[in-house]
Amino acid sequence: MLKVQLSAEPSQGVWGSNALISYQDETVTIHYSGDFPLRRIQQAARQLQSQGATQASLEGEGWSYERQWSFYCGFAATAVPVELKWASIDEDELELLNARRRSNDWVRKVVNATPEDMYPEKLAGEAIEYLSSIAGDKVSHELLVGEQLLDHGWIGTHSVGRASSRPPVMLTLDYNPTGDVDAPVAACLVGKGITFDSGGYSLKPSAGMVTMKCDMGGAATVTAALGYAIEQGLRQRVKLILCCAENMVAGNAYKLGDVLTYKNGLTVEVVNTDAEGRLVLADGLIAASETQAPLIIDAATLTGAAMMAVGTDYNALFSMDRELLFKAQQLSELVNEPAWPLPLEKWHQSNCPSHYADTANSRAQKGGGMGGASNAAAFLSRFVDAEQSRWIHFDLAACFRDAPDSRWAAGATGLGIANIAAMLL
Template sequence: MTELMKVSLTKEAPAAHWGKADVTFQNDLAAIHLQGGDELRQIQKAARKLRSQGITSLSLEGELWDLHSQWAFAQGFATAKSNSDIRWTGDEATQAELKNRLDSASFARQLINETPENLAPVKLAILAAHWLSEIGGEKVTYRIIEGAELLEEKWVGIHAVGRGSERPPAMLELDYNPLGDDAPVSVALVGKGITFDSGGYSIKASEGMLGMKCDMGGASTVTAALGLAMKQGLNKRVKLFLCCAENLISGHAYKLGDILTYKNGVSVEVVNTDAEGRLVLADGLQAASETGASLIIDAATLTGAALMAVGTNYNAIFSPKSEVLAMAQAKAAEVGERVWPLPLDPWHREMCPSAYADTANSRPMKGGGAGGASNAAGFLWHFVTPEANWLHMDLASAFADTSNSLWAAGGTTHGVLTIAALLQD
């Protein structure tokens, strides 16, 4: 028997004694039997089955493997506990792209799966900046604004959400400029970087809080996407804004009934301290708008409502412009990821009313009430310049609380390829 198990794809039905099995074995060869329909999903499920049997190293062999099928297998084969060893197949370009994807996804997955104690807000900003600097070299510059400096620059949302923690909140401003001089910014990325979310005084139940190390999934997703696009030769100027904080309870924490007045003059009543993601993204979206970028993309593990609407196999997308949604759907389909648009109309901006401020950060009811994901997007719309093409991604599929037929428990990195493709467009 060889050192590595070999895995091939076949469109032949398994031998009768295997019944309806989708994976069969013969000596050191495992065959995945494709049955029509969504073959990438079948491959990812088969990879999960192989990994659950304790297999950690294997070689993909045969003519049916292509870029997308190999990546689907890698996604199903990954776990939070240990790195996997997959020997790719195909030409040099395919294997190079798979390596770039795996490097970027592994970086994002490591961040998402890290313990909250080991990933303070400033540390998240530093790790993201250092990783991108290693890829981009002199093309990357950045600064980190932390603690009281946030108030000095009027980033009131990040400061308010993070002030309850002993570890200061921070905003990472990073500039990738391969063009030099004063080139225009083509795309601005914004990521929610809540390194732990207790819910604040609107405290979560224990079972809902357990997985909240994932609440910086948006920050890790946009960072990994930019890194991947840079590895692929991205030749446009992109700015990245990570909005990093811990949402904790203390004598310094922000409270229900507080009113925040943002840099653009919009005042916000806090009616739910567990709707903190949109408060930090409001700062990031204003910063992104100030760059003059024609495309602004924000990503966040923002609402349970999106999860209820699209499930765990899709990321929800929102935009006031149908052409932006169509572009995102097309790019996701090209790279084998799944997105689904949810409603965002002008009246969604008014769905979180306040008697004391221009708007509230939610509605004072469980889950923010009906249409909560769209209402959250409507809130964010207050902070985006009208001229920009804006895409909001609510990452319902960025984290698996428990293992399932497609994903191991932990960060999935689903969404990284879509954003990287949008950057390359």
Template structure:
């Protein structure tokens, strides 16, 4: 594309009238991004420069000159985009195929999250993911979808209860990626995604401004689906099962109410004290399904709590686990993939932090945001359902999955942050 703007890296400002904090200088019909000696800060500067180029109306760029390794080019790509843009980047030939692979997965993931709930409802989400992964590996993918009253009959009461009030029936997607050629091969990993395609809060209704971005509440389902897509493209040879727990959390005469008690397939009873703490109710079904599949490694991802955002902001995702070895692996993968991930506290006693006089546990505490330690208590609730006493289980609370408005680093909308980390963790 001859009309693409050439973009170079430089350590010296090409124009002496610019301040030392300048990110970009334009000279000889090219953009020069100013970097320094700290590589992590360089990646941030390059991503910010990409945002500036996008907001200035540039639609095509070509990386030129020295210093453009894969991660620097990817950082530029993360900034040089927006929800509506069709921007184009000419990568360097050495890494073009690899970067295009990641870019295609991110586009798929971000589109799922950014589309309105009118287009992405529970069954539609499951169908889009199943179609995408089947097209990617037709000889190795099979799936079933359990929906509506079938969920109740199968015992998946969390998804059924949360989603029964919507005109769009709830669904669980069970997708099997098995490249081994052996129908009896063990399931090495299970991926579980929260697929709340719209979250009104139910009878614990959200305020209008809190509801505006709730099309993103299926970000966990999109993220684990994108991670599996990327891992397959990168040559994953292990059997993986994907469980998407899909529902709309809406209000009508059939909606679940505060004080209701849900009896799960494993016999555990849960009192509903907050209908806006619905994500953990559907993930509980996914965790049980992963246990039935015998998965050795279990990863769930969800836009689960505002408390995680309060702890780590929108720049990080939060990680919870009672398995130190598994958590260390995930953190190492995040560092390798240059995604920000922070481990927050989870002890076994967190499972006792939402007591109920009427059931084995409540789904939260009856106070705003679940009270102090809300993210850890939500993870503690999930620990009750995690197979193998939580060994091999990782819970990603995706605080950085969605930006309500554009920042200096990110466009408004979905970021797909976490896809690379989870894909790398699968490969380990």
């Protein structure tokens, strides 16, 4: 294995004083001095992996928990399995590193899979298998497939997914470690699971469609967050709701101008079939409100507008509960998964008007027009019972990279998992 050590001193000699990495026989030294040392360590790990290294052993002094995790983030590859031996640290921190890696590796596996291999029922099955492997018989689940969704009133998920030859699915998974079937639900997680997004009749161009296997990143993230929280000792009952579909084009696809009537009575005019994520999440948020959980967290790769606002290093946060919003941002800093609040007020709900329904699912403009991320979050807020539940929405701008950069391999990053797990704990 490649031996990797740390140095707070600048590199010397032929490597130059600004080099991230220097080499001595079988050992690589990462020089992390300067601004943003964790980013420098991650960049160095990315360089090593991109040069072909797939096995590394972290050795010597200075390898704190945060530094080791930064190295993992850069060393993890898109499609090649990597082997990483942690440095000797406190046993509890070692367990935490292993648990966090397992959750992140699972997200990479399911998000980076091809859309042919990761379809709605497969995603739901992978989530059940993953959480059952951690929590055993403390996990139970209900799966609604295809026309069963209509029988239960889940019009959004059914409409978005009905044009695919592979049916839409809603998974409700119940983690109940109490042993009491009547135990209250402490929190509910809702994830957007669009396993492939063509845009529907609002068809995406090829350049915008090629990475749309990532559109189930929200479902993957909340699933992994629950698994990571369980491994850290979560002892409260939590429900997970994944709304899974392929957004495809066919003769029976949902259309522009359709009006959907949701289970809570709200009517929605479809003015953009590529604003499908909020339509499936609406079902999940209604179902979450039915549990009467005091905390509802949803996560989705929802808008390009959020990416334009915060870039791909931050996730965007939305809530009308200022205290909850501040707590989520504090926790994001604690776990080194940057997140930033964007505006959301009650009046944002009126920014997508319709002549034919209570609201439209967007504006009939490119990207949903100005303030698109806030308007999308406001749409979601209509489906939460705010009188009994505190709610926060993660627009996962940072959870996927279309191409490799100086710190990340192409594909899933896992950013958001630890943040949401920390909120559960």
